Amino acid sequence: MKHLAEYRDADTARRLAAEIGRIATRPWAIMEVCGGQTHSIIRHGIDQLLPTEVELIHGPGCPVCVTPLETIDKALAIARQPGVTLCSFGDMLRVPGSHEDLFAIKAAGGDVRVVYSPLDAVALARAHPERQVVFLAIGFETTAPANAMAVKLAARERLPNLSLLVSHVLVPPAIRAIMRSPGNRVRAFLAAGHVCSVMGTWQYPPLAREFGVPIVVTGFEPLDLLEGIRRTVVQLEAGRHELENAYPRVVTERGNEPAQAVIGEVFAPVDRAWRGIGVIPESGWRLAEAYAEFDAERRFDVSGITAVESPLCKSGEVLKGALKPSQCPAFGKECTPRTPLGATMVSSEGACAAYYNAGRT
């Protein structure tokens, strides 16, 4: 595929890795805040190419992992109701709630459907006026324009049977929370390239300054990741802490302004609890008041839901980079991909699942 295959060249990857090895003179801990980047790193074995000086810490960049337990439980409660068709991205189906997951609801007779795009949920609502279609709208900023459009279409077409359970999370507040958490070892960030393709890069220079960390906007293919890491190490070695864009073919400083405009219209900031981490102020988006009628939390009575987190699950520590998955006492024992305690073991991007499947000890 064009614009993909060129960035996977093995020879160039090895040379980039060698260059990183040449310039790194002491240990640096770099965090990538994007589950997609974690997935790519593990899939291609990129961390195995890096010199021992460079440590990659996998951050809370998988919306599947950080979607609050309450949200999952609400989705499950809604899916159980007769006449409801719950639509979700595939990633979410096996994420454990307090007691079960969407797969279990499906097995019990609930109408749960995997969709590729929020537009598929809209199409379902149009085609089945007799059903209440609820879309589980999770994701980082990247997915917000798509979810927002679903709401706008529903409003424009006056679809009475579509609603969204919204749980968007934002990267910049997460970076703040990580840098402020005690015991933090992260010295630099690879910013999520696709989040930035939507939001631009303008939010990051203040963070780089405030916390004294290089922030390099990075893509997802092996050469993009290695180049992002290389530029980060260059900054670290030079004592600089600036924003740099290593993914310019897709990311601009201002980002996608039409998308940001629609996001601003449809969503509003909200304090959000990140599963395993806790509440990070203004770190999420909910539906704006103007679109309240499409809010599934208002349409369905889900107020009484209290989440019960597994006491054994340490995904929060893992997500902050404070604990390696293999250091968690439950890792590989009570907690495996088949019997996950937390979302980091469910999602293929989750650090715990990635470690487990890569056979790391």
Add this chain to the structure above:
Amino acid sequence: MCLAVPGKVESIRDESGTRMGRVNFGGVVKDVCLAYLPKVAVGDYALVHVGFAISRIDEASAQETLRTFAELGILAEGLAELQASDEPAPPP
């Protein structure tokens, strides 16, 4: 997050006020919403996430990036050779 894949815009149409297009991803054609790229044209490459085009891929920038990689490769090799020739001869 953010599994987004580059594809080539093959055609553009209006669907009840929403800009839609057919995008070809290495032989796989899917309908994609182009509402967020009002200026994208047929023949352009776009980055697509969950059925929405979120960014145009800048060809010139892509070429530049690939050129940098190629040059870096040469640079790295050159440096490695230089370092190797600086090394003292191994003892007999």
Add this chain to the structure above:
Amino acid sequence: MAGDTQPDVASFTCPTPLRDRPQIVMGHGGGGALSRDLVEHVFLPAFGNPVLGRLGDSAVLDLGPRLAGGGRLAFSTDSFVVRPLLFPGGSIGELAVNGTVNDLAMSGADPLWLSAAFILEEGLAIADLAAIAARMAAAARTAGVTIVTGDTKVVERGRGDGLTITTAGIGIVPAGVDLGPHRIRPGDAVIVSGTLADHGMAIMSVREGLGFEAAITSDTAPLHRLVAVMLAACPGVRMLRDPTRGGAAASLNEIATAARLGVEIDERAIPVAPVVASACEILGLDPLQVANEGKLLAVVPADSSAVVLDALRAHDLGRHATVLGRIVAAHPGIVAVRTALGGSRIVPLPLGEQLPRIC
């Protein structure tokens, strides 16, 4: 009009012919006239052969001559449920025939006879059933097998997924053929007969909510003749496996576990058609975990790989055969991939259904 004679209830049969009843109703499973109608108007015309035509409770088959030379009986069964019933490259019908034929073929058997049991959902269009029966018949003819016995049941609407087909098959394994994990040795080569992920992505392309347009067709095919040419070229073949659900990842893990040895494959050697690779990229799927229906994995002695590849590539169904990797003594039970970049990762046994991801 008759006068005042009594109506002849005992000999009453419903005069409505099958063609006027376009959908399956519960009565079709009742074992009575409606069931008989299905057999006579749908299954017999499609599968017609003397054994089936006897419509006995069981098919009586003479195996004597075939077992005379030391051959052994191979017996397999499989159930098929797929949505949609019809997809690019085939239907549930072809899967039902080829699936069981291939299970027999993986033991080195020459497949002979199949049974076919149908569970029909009330409301299924009989025209659709007839079309699938015709496809099954064609697949059976292509494979050189005969459907000699069968059954039909009907379940209520909403309880059936349209149609479920269970086939069982009998074949003969020639004397001297002994395939299995006990024969595998470290150093053996792992060969795949062709491109991976075709079937699964063909299904995905027509799945509601995930569909896309692409020239991807299911690879459903009977593999027993391919196996025969391979065994003729190399009697030392250790073991065969057809990677269906769970993809090559599942089969490679099963091989590693059964042989108590490790498997190492080279990422660059994995054969995937470009358009299938693109489809996997878009949905975030791993081709190793996607289903195939017309491919096999063969473990062969290392010094036989060239001869085996030649034999496979000379056959229609093995044109893209290639060495995928090898058996190793290290990490028994584990399948490892050497990535294009020189790294390595483990290929776990897939957990369940592969789902598209956004992450």
